[in-house]
Amino acid sequence: MQLQQLQYFVAVAEIRHFTRAAEVVHVAQPSLSQQIKALERELGADLFLRARGNITLTDAGEALLPLARRILADADTARHEVLELAQLRRGRVRLGATPSLCTGLLPDVLRAFHDRYPGIRLLIEESGSHDLVRELARGALDLALVVLPLPTASPALTTVELLREDLVVVSSPESPRPGGGRRAVRITDLEGERLVMFRHGYDLRELTVAACRSAGFEPDFAVEGGEMDAVLGFVRAGLGMAVVPRMVAARSGRGLRVTPLARPGLYRTIALAHRSDVAPPRAARELQRMLLER
Numbered sequence: 664m665q666l667q668q669l670q671y672f673v674a675v676a677e678i679r680h681f682t683r684a685a686e687v688v689h690v691a692q693p694s695l696s697q698q699i700k701a702l703e704r705e706l707g708a709d710l711f712l713r714a715r716g717n718i719t720l721t722d723a724g725e726a727l728l729p730l731a732r733r734i735l736a737d738a739d740t741a742r743h744e745v746l747e748l749a750q751l752r753r754g755r756v757r758l759g760a761t762p763s764l765c766t767g768l769l770p771d772v773l774r775a776f777h778d779r780y781p782g783i784r785l786l787i788e789e790s791g792s793h794d795l796v797r798e799l800a801r802g803a804l805d806l807a808l809v810v811l812p813l814p815t816a817s818p819a820l821t822t823v824e825l826l827r828e829d830l831v832v833v834s835s836p837e838s839p840r841p842g843g844g845r846r847a848v849r850i851t852d853l854e855g856e857r858l859v860m861f862r863h864g865y866d867l868r869e870l871t872v873a874a875c876r877s878a879g880f881e882p883d884f885a886v887e888g889g890e891m892d893a894v895l896g897f898v899r900a901g902l903g904m905a906v907v908p909r910m911v912a913a914r915s916g917r918g919l920r921v922t923p924l925a926r927p928g929l930y931r932t933i934a935l936a937h938r939s940d941v942a943p944p945r946a947a948r949e950l951q952r953m954l955l956e957r
Contacts, residue, residue, distance in 0.1 A: 666738055668702040669731040671695050672710060676728050679718045752782045754946040759788040759795040759807035761866060762891040764933065767828075767910030768808070772957055776950050783946045791864045796820065799938055805947035808954075810866040811932040822934040825954060830870070830929040831912050832922045833895070834904035840922070841904055847925040850878045857885035857903035859894050866931065871906045874929055895919065 674684040675695070685692040703710055708723035720728065747753045760769055765787065773785060788798060792809040799807050800819055811822065832841050832848055841856060842848030853875060860882070861868040875882040885903035891911065898905050899918040906929065912921045935954055937943050943951065 664702065664705050665698075666735065668698045668705075669735055671698050672702060672724075673728065673731050673735065675699065675711065675718065676720055676724060681718065747782070749945065751780045751946055751949060754782070754944065755784040755786055756944070756947045756950050757786045757788065757803065757805045758947075758950065759790060759798055759804045759809075761791060761795070761808065761810060762789050763867065763908050763911050764808045765789050766891055767908055767914055768826075768933070768957075770914075772950075772954055776953055780946065780949070792866055793864060796936070799936060802938070802941070805937065805943045806951055807936045809934055809936050810870075811934045813936075819939055820936050821939045822936045823955065825933045825935050827930050827932050829909045830867075830906050830924060830931065831909050832904055832924065833898050833907055833912050833915070833919045834922065835899055835901040836918070836920045838901050838904070840920070842922070845925075847923045849925045850874050850929070851880075853882065853904075853906075854878070854880040855883065858882050859889070859897045859903040859905040860884045860887035861894055862888045862890065865890075867906065867908070870929065870931060874906075 671684070671688060671690070674688050675681055678684045678687065681696055681699075682692045685695040688695065699710065706723065706727070709721050710724035710727060712719045712721055744753070758769075769787075776783070777785065788795065788804060788807075790798070792813065795804065795807040795809055796813055798804045808825070809822070811824070813820070813822070832853070834841055842852035845852075858871075860871070872882055886897050889897065891907070894905050894907070895911075895915050897903065906924075908931065909921075912919065935951060937947075937951070942948075
């Protein structure tokens with residue numbers, strides 16, 4: 664049974680004339696008649712009583728007509744659904760990102776994407792790079808913004824470097840300036856300072872602790888275990904200073920003093936990752952393009 668046969672059947676059933684029905688569906692009358700006969704053979708029953716000048720439905724035709732109309736309507740709906748997805752009118756993108764990127768990089772890009780494709784739902788998973796890699800691998804995400812190098816090698820993922828972002832030191836304006844008030848501080852200036860530190864597994868924690876140890880000292884934590892918003896709040900309250908991405912510091916508003924790190928400084932490499940064995944959906948590819956062109 665073919666959709667075209669059902670279309671011809673419905674046309675004849677509604678018009679009750681083979682020739683005029685053929686004109687409506689833009690096919691030659693003999694071809695229409697042949698397809699109707701093929702449908703009847705498929706179903707094992709006559710669908711029309713054909714008397715000269717009088718076409719009526721058999722009991723089998725009466726039973727098939729509402730079903731055929733519904734099947735054709737469902738097929739038309741399916742075509743429109745796929746067309747809308749293809750034209751980015753509907754759909755979803757499942758994007759993973761670290762909390763600092765959700766705060767710093769994503770708001771402007773997601774706003775631009777939403778303005779251009781308002782029918783696309785954005786589902787954001789906020790977590791560390793290790794968790795995001797795992798979610799990508801099991802197919803729970805379409806794309807993820809991760810910090811390189813990845814916590815574990817993953818040949819099943821494709822990564823494209825997006826940007827390198829400087830890290831800065833943030834502190835409360837009411838507390839003493841780090842590094843004795845210099846415009847830029849060195850990592851060694853953080854020795855003996857009380858730091859507000861992120862939770863274990865947080866990319867910024869690992870990077871900061873490694874930099875301090877490389878400079879020959881263990882960092883001193885005043886508070887540890889928070890996410891980005893909590894860390895910034897603790898710094899504003901004067902509990903200590905923290906090393907955060909420049910974009911986050913720029914968006915954090917009042918209540919923070921921002922001091923750059925002296926060269927060579929610290930930076931992190933942000934990459935866009937997706938599974939190598941599965942192409943991202945069309946909407947996800949469009950978001951990927953916007954992120955890469957930002």
